[in-house]
Amino acid sequence: xxxxxxxxxxxxIFSYYENDEYIGKSLSExxxxxxxxxVLLKQLLKNNENIIEIGSNIGTHTxxxxxxxxxxxxxxxxxxQSQNYKLLSNNIKDxxxxxVKILKLAISSKQGEAYMNIFNENLTNxxxxxKIFKNNFQNSESxxxxxxxxxxxxxxxxxxxxxxxxxxxxxxxxxxxxGSKKIIDIxxxxxxxxxxxxxxxxxxxxxxxxxxxxxxxxLPPLYNPNNFLKNSNNIFAKIISCNMLCIHQSxxxxxxxVWKRFKVKNSNDHPFKK
Numbered sequence: 001x002x003x004x005x006x007x008x009x010x011x012x013i014f015s016y017y018e019n020d021e022y023i024g025k026s027l028s029e030x031x032x033x034x035x036x037x038x039v040l041l042k043q044l045l046k047n048n049e050n051i052i053e054i055g056s057n058i059g060t061h062t063x064x065x066x067x068x069x070x071x072x073x074x075x076x077x078x079x080x081q082s083q084n085y086k087l088l089s090n091n092i093k094d095x096x097x098x099x100v101k102i103l104k105l106a107i108s109s110k111q112g113e114a115y116m117n118i119f120n121e122n123l124t125n126x127x128x129x130x131k132i133f134k135n136n137f138q139n140s141e142s143x144x145x146x147x148x149x150x151x152x153x154x155x156x157x158x159x160x161x162x163x164x165x166x167x168x169x170x171x172x173x174x175x176x177x178x179g180s181k182k183i184i185d186i187x188x189x190x191x192x193x194x195x196x197x198x199x200x201x202x203x204x205x206x207x208x209x210x211x212x213x214x215x216x217x218x219l220p221p222l223y224n225p226n227n228f229l230k231n232s233n234n235i236f237a238k239i240i241s242c243n244m245l246c247i248h249q250s251x252x253x254x255x256x257x258v259w260k261r262f263k264v265k266n267s268n269d270h271p272f273k274k
Contacts, residue, residue: 005028009031014058015087025235029233032228037061049073052166078103107147173193174207189248209267216246
């Protein structure tokens with residue numbers, strides 16, 4: 001299967017791209033990917049609550065979160081890129097996870113059609129760097145685009161409550177939030193959003209604040225010294241993930257004093273600003 005390998009890691013059996021410079025490399029070297037994110041999200045969730053995960057990639061977060069909410073909870077794992085979707089499906093199956101519904105879709109502020117890049121599997125790639133584009137281009141694939149409101153409000157007869165929306169969508173987070181206002185207003189879920197682009201950060205923060213949310217920066221390093229494989233060699237140096245944990249004002253939750261230092265002060269606040 002070329003550059004695809006399969007091994008047992010911290011959270012189960014995973015097929016991954018050996019030439020993936022971030023997730024694949026982290027699995028190979030450490031047996032996990034961004035474990036501090038998994039730990040935080042599990043602390044927010046009871047074992048019967050529902051999750052929407054946008055940008056599931058190959059399922060390194062999907063699998064442990066699904067195991068955590070196994071007592072009646074469901075994970076909606078959304079991944080539009082076909083190469084990642086293939087491994088995501090395999091990893092859910094290999095780990096015998098029954099409470100995950102995989103959706104091969106892109107999410108945005110409007111429904112329609114878009115295009116995504118297809119990676120050359122013989123080259124080193126960042127398989128997580130998959131963006132949607134309006135126009136077709138060489139080595140691309142078409143993907144269906146929907147909004148979360150369409151999926152989980154307009155077309156959702158069951159109206160399952162949502163406790164967490166996790167979104168890692170390569171700068172598309174604002175458009176995704178704009179297409180999710182109905183379900184966010186109804187369920188007031190925790191939002192865990194990548195926000196590493198200074199150019200789009202201000203609008204994202206302002207929109208979330210207007211929805212009644214308080215925001216905190218969560219900046220886990222890619223290297224976890226307590227990693228599963230006990231590897232002390234830090235290949236990622238000082239690289240961090242730049243995420244926001246967003247909690248609705250009406251949510252009753254006790255946060256440690258440490259979190260107060262990471263509260264988003266205003267829409268111009270960003271960890272990457274000099």
